[in-house]
Amino acid sequence: MPTLTARERPAKERPAKQRPTKRSGFTITRKQNLIGWGFLIPAALLIFAMSFLPMFQALIISLRTGRGANMNFADPLWMNYERLLSDSVFKLTMQNTVIYLVIQVPIMLITALVLANLLNSRRLRLKGFWRTAIFLPCAVSLVSYSMVFRTMFSNDGLVNDVLVGVGILDTPVHWLNETGTARFVIIVGLLWRWTGYNMVFYLAGLQSIDPSTLEAAKVDGAGPIRTFWSVTVPQLRPMILLTVIMSTNGTLQLFDESFNLTNGGPSNTSMTMSHYLYELSFRNAPNFGYAAAISYVILILVAVLALIQMRVGDRRG
Amino acid sequence: MADMTVPTGSALLDTLPSPANGQRRRKRRRSAASRWRQVPGYVFLSLAAAASLFPLYFMVVSATNTSRDVLDSRLLPGSNLLANLESLTAGQNLVGALRNSAIIAVLTTVLALIVCSVAGYGFEVFHTKAKDRLMAVLLMAMMIPFAATMIPLFQMFAEVGLFNSWWAVILPAISTPFLILLFRQSARSFPHEILDAARIDGLSELAIFVRIFMPTMRATYAAAAVITFMAAWNNFMWPKVILLTPDAQTMPMLISNLIAGYVTDYGALMLAVLLASLPTMVIFLLLQRAFAEGITGAVK
Incomplete structure (x- = not known):
């Protein structure tokens, strides 16, 4: 299983570390092997107890109905999943989440890529300032920035004051109370918060690109834009794949913005899947079985999209 | 993604001064041209930095203003921090x-x-x-x-x-x-x-x-x-x-x-x-x- 071992170090380097212990090689290697397990066990146990075990428990819960101590297996077993198909709120939250994903992630990643490329230029002045300024939004919590945007986009807030003052708008827009604009504000917020974060990953990737490939492109007469798309971007492919998977994963789990910035409104049209799951689990009459079924839809979406992205990333690479 | 964007790249390429075109010109002219080429980059970075920093500035300033002033879009520090x-x-x-x-x-x-x-x-x-x-x-x-x-x-x-x-x-x-x-x-x-x-x-x-x-x-x-x-x-x-x-x-x-x-x-x-x-x-x-x-x- 070459894909599972995930190691690239050539085998010839490995015997070196065992050489000094050659005389009693077997026992010492074995002892080291055991010590190695000792190093891994705490982390591995925690991940099993806090991620894998609950994940399987959630699957079982998703097959059950009832409350509290009166949870029984549903009849038929897939009842909760069947109910999803006719739940218009669920479909709406799924649609909202997909809209955020499809619009926001590409804009963000392309912007981050362009910014990283500009910052990587040797002749650029004030490099540190640009990098810090663009990354700084990442230091603000999701709840905090949601509140800042909520304030700026409130009915008599800054954005309306400026747009009406400049004459772009005649009357204030109720940004957070209309479907299209509420989604728009969430997307703008996400772009603001996460573009710099992805830029840092691209910057790190750019620094490991061999400058001679860029020189070669220059010698061959390629301009900066051509060099960027044909030489830089292909070499950044692993990093682009990583950021695409991270952003997809993050977007499918959006909660804080939906909860704090728009509170899912108006009438659930900006609510995300995770937000709906929270409402079902911990508001009014909790329904853990049904909520767990929704959590499995999110899980499957994340896994399927990651698999597709990895396959596409591999084939191009 | 790369397939779609390459044509855009080459189309833009024709409109930009490439190093090959400038090779015969004098060094001074070339560095001036390359400085001009950096302008869009600086403009883009300035916009991105301003967009990143403005909400933070708004947050800091608003913390010192009254609720009324925040909604009236006062962008200067106020004296309401302690209140x-x-x-x-x-x-x-x-x-x-x-x-x-x-x-x-x-x-x-x-x-x-x-x-x-x-x-x-x-x-x-x-x-x-x-x-x-x-x-x-x-x-x-x-x-x-x-x-x-x-x-x-x-x-x-x-x-x-x-x-x-x-x-x-x-x-x-x-x-x-x-x-x-x-x-x-x-x-x-x-x-x-x-x-x-x-x-x-x-x-x-x-x-x-x-x-x-x-x-x-x-x-x-x-x-x-x-x-x-x-x-x-x-x-x-x-x-x-x-x-x-x-x-x-x-x-x-x-x-x-x-x-x-x-x-x-x-x-x-x-x-x-x-x-x-x-x-x-x-x-x-x-x-x-x-x-x-x-x-x-x-x-x-």
Whole structure:
């Protein structure tokens, strides 16, 4: 299983570390092997107890109905999943989440890529300032920035004051109370918060690109834009794949913005899947079985999209 | 994606002065041309920096203004900072929330750094086929959305009576595949000669880790600390689920509560947001260089 071992170090380097212990090689290697397990066990146990075990428990819960101590297996077993198909709120939250994903992630990643490329230029002045300024939004919590945007986009807030003052708008827009604009504000917020974060990953990737490939492109007469798309971007492919998977994963789990910035409104049209799951689990009459079924839809979406992205990333690479 | 954008690139290429065209011109002209070519870059960077910084400026200024002034889009510092602080502490347990957030974030960061760096080092230095396989399994946990584990975790912590406990927030955040991967990748650049020499000198494996690996990997630790502290300090959904009493609430929960009423005091709200943001911003600014180094080191 070459894909599972995930190691690239050539085998010839490995015997070196065992050489000094050659005389009693077997026992010492074995002892080291055991010590190695000792190093891994705490982390591995925690991940099993806090991620894998609950994940399987959630699957079982998703097959059950009832409350509290009166949870029984549903009849038929897939009842909760069947109910999803006719739940218009669920479909709406799924649609909202997909809209955020499809619009926001590409804009963000392309912007981050362009910014990283500009910052990587040797002749650029004030490099540190640009990098810090663009990354700084990442230091603000999701709840905090949601509140800042909520304030700026409130009915008599800054954005309306400026747009009406400049004459772009005649009357204030109720940004957070209309479907299209509420989604728009969430997307703008996400772009603001996460573009710099992805830029840092691209910057790190750019620094490991061999400058001679860029020189070669220059010698061959390629301009900066051509060099960027044909030489830089292909070499950044692993990093682009990583950021695409991270952003997809993050977007499918959006909660804080939906909860704090728009509170899912108006009438659930900006609510995300995770937000709906929270409402079902911990508001009014909790329904853990049904909520767990929704959590499995999110899980499957994340896994399927990651698999597709990895396959596409591999084939191009 | 690349296929679609290449034509755009070559179309734009024709409109730009390429190095080949300028080769015969004098050096001075060429450097002037290349300076002009940088202008769009500077414009784009300026716009991005302004867009990034403005909401932060708005946050800082609004924390010193009255709610009325915030809505009237006053963009200059005001004199209402203390009054905002008073109205914030009157309605909420601000000190308690800051303390809870700080304890949770610091404990999470310290424990996560220890557990994950030990594991990352172990996966790299003592690697065997079985351990590589375990790593592959652990990496799959990166794909598990928190929503899919939240309900069972809630029941689990409820069973052992850890409602309202810091540990219920800390325990699920200690061991993350991302951090283990970060440390394993940077352990790759750790020279095996040093390991061998230390072993010949009779140092125990743990001593090698503590006395040699940890000090040389300072940049990786800084990057991991920034990432973990920010995530722990800013965590919202899980604390909101498991911390039920007002005394146990964290800063993000407090902020979220400020908009619960019919009338929102925007000055006090922006002050709370500012107070919640200061620690993470200061930590990022202090560790910024090491953070970038740590990420880059892990990528190479």
